[in-house]
Amino acid sequence: xxxxxxxxxxxxxxxxxxxxxxxxxxxxxxxxxxxxxxxxxxxxxxxxxxxxxxxxxxxxxxxxxxxxxxxxxxxxxxxxxxxxxxxxxxxxxxxxxxxxxxxxxxxxxxxxxxxxxxxxxxxxxxxxxxxxxxxxxxxxxxxxxxxxxxxxxxxxxxxxxxxxxxxxxxxxxxxxxxxxxxxxxxxxxxxxxxxxxxxxxxxxxxxxxxxxxxxxxxxxxxxxxxxxxxxxxxxxxxxxxxxxxxxxxxxxxxxxxxxxxxxxxxxxxxxxxxxxxxxxxxxxxxxxxxxxx
Amino acid sequence: xxxxxxxxxxxxxxxxxxxxxxxxxxxxxxxxxxxxxxxxxxxxxxxxxxxxxxxxxxxxxxxxxxxxxxxxxxxxxxxxxxxxxxxxxxxxxxxxxxxxxxxxxxxxxxxxxxxxxxxxxxxxxxxxxxxxxxxxxxxxxxxxxxxxxxxxxxxxxxxxxxxxxxxxxxxxxxxxxxxxxxxxxxxxxxxxxxxxxxxxxxxxxxxxxxxxxxxxxxxxx
Numbered sequence: 001x002x003x004x005x006x007x008x009x010x011x012x013x014x015x016x017x018x019x020x021x022x023x024x025x026x027x028x029x030x031x032x033x034x035x036x037x038x039x040x041x042x043x044x045x046x047x048x049x050x051x052x053x054x055x056x057x058x059x060x061x062x063x064x065x066x067x068x069x070x071x072x073x074x075x076x077x078x079x080x081x082x083x084x085x086x087x088x089x090x091x092x093x094x095x096x097x098x099x100x101x102x103x104x105x106x107x108x109x110x111x112x113x114x115x116x117x118x119x120x121x122x123x124x125x126x127x128x129x130x131x132x133x134x135x136x137x138x139x140x141x142x143x144x145x146x147x148x149x150x151x152x153x154x155x156x157x158x159x160x161x162x163x164x165x166x167x168x169x170x171x172x173x174x175x176x177x178x179x180x181x182x183x184x185x186x187x188x189x190x191x192x193x194x195x196x197x198x199x200x201x202x203x204x205x206x207x208x209x210x211x212x213x214x215x216x217x218x219x220x221x222x223x224x225x226x227x228x229x230x231x232x233x234x235x236x237x238x239x240x241x242x243x244x245x246x247x248x249x250x251x252x253x254x255x256x257x258x259x260x261x262x263x264x265x266x267x268x269x270x271x272x273x274x275x276x277x278x279x280x281x282x283x284x285x286x287x288x289x290x291x292x293x
Numbered sequence: 294x295x296x297x298x299x300x301x302x303x304x305x306x307x308x309x310x311x312x313x314x315x316x317x318x319x320x321x322x323x324x325x326x327x328x329x330x331x332x333x334x335x336x337x338x339x340x341x342x343x344x345x346x347x348x349x350x351x352x353x354x355x356x357x358x359x360x361x362x363x364x365x366x367x368x369x370x371x372x373x374x375x376x377x378x379x380x381x382x383x384x385x386x387x388x389x390x391x392x393x394x395x396x397x398x399x400x401x402x403x404x405x406x407x408x409x410x411x412x413x414x415x416x417x418x419x420x421x422x423x424x425x426x427x428x429x430x431x432x433x434x435x436x437x438x439x440x441x442x443x444x445x446x447x448x449x450x451x452x453x454x455x456x457x458x459x460x461x462x463x464x465x466x467x468x469x470x471x472x473x474x475x476x477x478x479x480x481x482x483x484x485x486x487x488x489x490x491x492x493x494x495x496x497x498x499x500x501x502x503x504x505x506x507x508x509x510x511x512x513x514x
Contacts, residue, residue: 030474033451037325037350044351044418128360135449208323208449212356219359 032074039068043213043229051220058225062232065213069105069236072209079104079202079237080244081283082146086198087248089153089276091269097245100195102238107203109234112210113227120215121223130211140291142205143284149201150280157273164266207233248276322451325350328443329423330454330469330509331461338464339431340511343405343441345394346423347383347452354420357382376413383422384408393450394426397440404429434467434513444506454507467513474507 042064049057073080083104087097115134119125125133210230217226256268331344349357358364361382363375371379384407386392396403411424443452454471463469 033322033325036322037451040325040352041350044355047355048418126360212323212352216355216359 028074032071035071036068039064039071043068047216047220050222050225061225061229065229065233066236068209069233070240072207073237073240080241081280082149082198082202083241084244084248085150085276085280087245088252089273094246094249097249098242100198101241101245104199104202105234105238105241106231107199108206109210109230111203112206112214112230115206116211116214116218120218130215131208134206134208134211138205140288142201143288145201145204147281147284147288149197150277150284153273153277153280157270157277160266160270160273322448324353324450326450326452328452328454329457330441331457332463332469332511333425333461334464335431339433340428341431342425342427343394343396344425344461346421348419348421351418354418357420371413371415379413379420379422380411384411384424392426393443393445393452395442398432398434399437403432434511438510438512441509441511442506452507454509464513467511469509469511472508472510474505
């Protein structure tokens, strides 16, 4: 099974890796960080405008946060890793994955609003402590949750291989009635449970930038404006992540091109589960490492 | 039927690189700092202290206003209490924190003491903090250059080293040169580091982090 379809998947994966290595990531990140800095300063200017009572500053702020969200997402962050890996592995449609992406970005904004609304207003916790809480606890918790989802993907892929192996043996035995797992059985993200797990693991860790916007807005007695700005920031992030989802789905379709029958589809799907899962685990553990010292 | 785990050795190699990149290239800076540096030599020609200044971006400045509850009278100016609060927050750091300032002398991390003579200003909506950072022991710089690097191992702070506004005079035989972070150089250095690593050896975060920083090269003699 693997001998037939593994090479196709591996080839596509290797081509992807080669393309990846030609992308000037460091330059892109430098550039993205520069843009982020520009929009961060624009956010500051707009926030000062709001403090001074300039009504137009609301729109300046929302455009700046949307752009900030987009450029901030350009760094290899936690959400993209999961969404990209899941898009590669799952059988979900582009439409469904896109909706999941937008919801998870908005849920991330909601987490920021709830955190600031709850901890800052009710418990009077300062912004520095909020940022510490996010960086020290929520970030690693989110990476761990994402790594766990990667483990689930690998497990599903491996189980599917195992079943296909058994089905093959049974088929060789006599009657050919034995079937492997259905595509639906191993396709990920088609159930509500999977979708909730994906959204929760991303939303668990709000963007620190969003927390700061909310806290500063609150100080200027404009918390509602801050909420609006954070929602547009989430939409900016989603806009970038949608490109990641589209690439993941395209890579999956490409991998499935060689598979003509049901069994071949299963093999490709299982292999993509393992590939996507291992990628998610590797990158999220890489992100977790600094916290384990 | 044989079930093999479908990954080649190349795959593990690639995976390792991806994991390593995940650390320093995490690339979610939230705080942008324009840094300026200077070297303070004693009359005996030994390097005694570093002068560091950090100019924060406008957004971080607003965050500082909020978190330290500055400018309560709302006149847009710092009073003495505001300045004291910023200096305490910025320079009275935990013993385990190194101030994101790393001095390399003779290929080794050189120990630094605690900040002194700190000052703070507010200009163009940006807070600037400056201070001296004495070396634990004065040291003579000769032969190999010394390197001053400013970086945050987890890249929450992104430092850019700029030329000093009013440079401190160096001894006649010394020169300081800013070497900006250069993506290709960092990438190559990372590749070399990765290929040089033994199988059991994991790269430490700090060593990888410094590949991504601007540095000031100090040569004497």
